[in-house]
Amino acid sequence: MSVVHGLAMDIERKDDSFFIELKATGTLTHADYEKIVPILDEALAEVEKPIVDAYFDGTEFEGWELQAAWDDLRLGLKHGKKFHRIAIYGNQHWQEIMAKVGGWFVAGEVRYFDDPFDALAWLRGAT
DSSP states (O other): OOOOOEEEEEEEEETTEEEEEEEEEEEEOHHHHHHHHHHHHHHHHTSSSOEEEEEEEEEEEEEEOHHHHHHHHHHHHHHGGGEEEEEEEOSSHHHHHHHHHHGGGOSSEEEEESSHHHHHHHHTTOO
């Protein structure tokens, strides 16, 4: 039996603004964070005061291994003040709770959506 997991990330930059798209699959591991954190760190280090909007697709996300949960918390503490808006698109009630708790660790606004188009519209300021 194979176990599918991972964290895919795409970063777009325009001036000091960033749009980050994340897709989590399965149960995230420490190794998943070891791959994306350096990329994110490098991208944000290029700008003195970055403004970050993020779209997180959690429809295939099942949770974290313990070390990966710690990695996620550290990532939020390190870059949390740079986030303007985070839209979490999911399909589980616990993901809605995760969005509320995640808001404690970032300066910007975090919202949960069960429709991807609503999430993207909110990020673009249409709602």
